[in-house]
Amino acid sequence: xxxxxxxxxxxxxxxxxxxxxxxxxxxxxxxxxxxxxxxxxxxxxxxxxxxxxxxxxxxxxxxxxxxxxxxxxxxxxxxxxxxxxxxxxxxxxxxxxxxxxxxxxxxxxxxxxx
Amino acid sequence: xxxxxxxxxxxxxxxxxxxxxxxxxxxxxxxxxxxxxxxxxxxxxxxxxxxxxxxxxxxxxxxxxxxxxxxxxxxxxxxxxxxxxxxxxxxxxxxxxxxxxxxxxxxxxxxx
Numbered sequence: 001x002x003x004x005x006x007x008x009x010x011x012x013x014x015x016x017x018x019x020x021x022x023x024x025x026x027x028x029x030x031x032x033x034x035x036x037x038x039x040x041x042x043x044x045x046x047x048x049x050x051x052x053x054x055x056x057x058x059x060x061x062x063x064x065x066x067x068x069x070x071x072x073x074x075x076x077x078x079x080x081x082x083x084x085x086x087x088x089x090x091x092x093x094x095x096x097x098x099x100x101x102x103x104x105x106x107x108x109x110x111x112x113x114x
Numbered sequence: 115x116x117x118x119x120x121x122x123x124x125x126x127x128x129x130x131x132x133x134x135x136x137x138x139x140x141x142x143x144x145x146x147x148x149x150x151x152x153x154x155x156x157x158x159x160x161x162x163x164x165x166x167x168x169x170x171x172x173x174x175x176x177x178x179x180x181x182x183x184x185x186x187x188x189x190x191x192x193x194x195x196x197x198x199x200x201x202x203x204x205x206x207x208x209x210x211x212x213x214x215x216x217x218x219x220x221x222x223x224x225x226x
Contacts, residue, residue, distance in 0.1 A: 031212065042217075043219075045215070101146040102159045102162055103214065106156060107156055
């Protein structure tokens, strides 16, 4: 089975540009999570969806961040405009609620904003 | 505010040593506690604990949950250099559906 797929794996952009990160969860999983990881703050939950519906976005740092899940097999995290402090690794994870609480992580997108 | 605290933050041991990593939590509506291992890439799942006092074991790794003390430990016996990683503790809650709070992690380095 394919795991969680994220793209791009690396993104380098300039301050002020729009950045879109993409995620394809494991087929059949009904929860999808977006995390951000930095050395300073560790792993932070940004937002999560259940059956494509956003449940909790309290971790989204500010209005520059938005996330969508138009269908069960695709989600995006958008940053507009990007700032240098957004530089981090962004992980997407998915979970099958019928099989416990384990979350399966994608490989991450390393974002660098210059 | 829900929180998960791990200790120590970092640890250096020699191959063959046994280590114990700690995780304590303060959350409302506790549901589960999970341990993950993170090397250079994404976290990978180790254990999920929901019941107090029942040890889960996988090879040289084992973990147990103490709901009375609101804590869990992860033990690694006969450590190997391949055990060098960040070990993350996460707590799942039923707040507003389902939510996961991660600790800062324990960075373990095993010397040959």
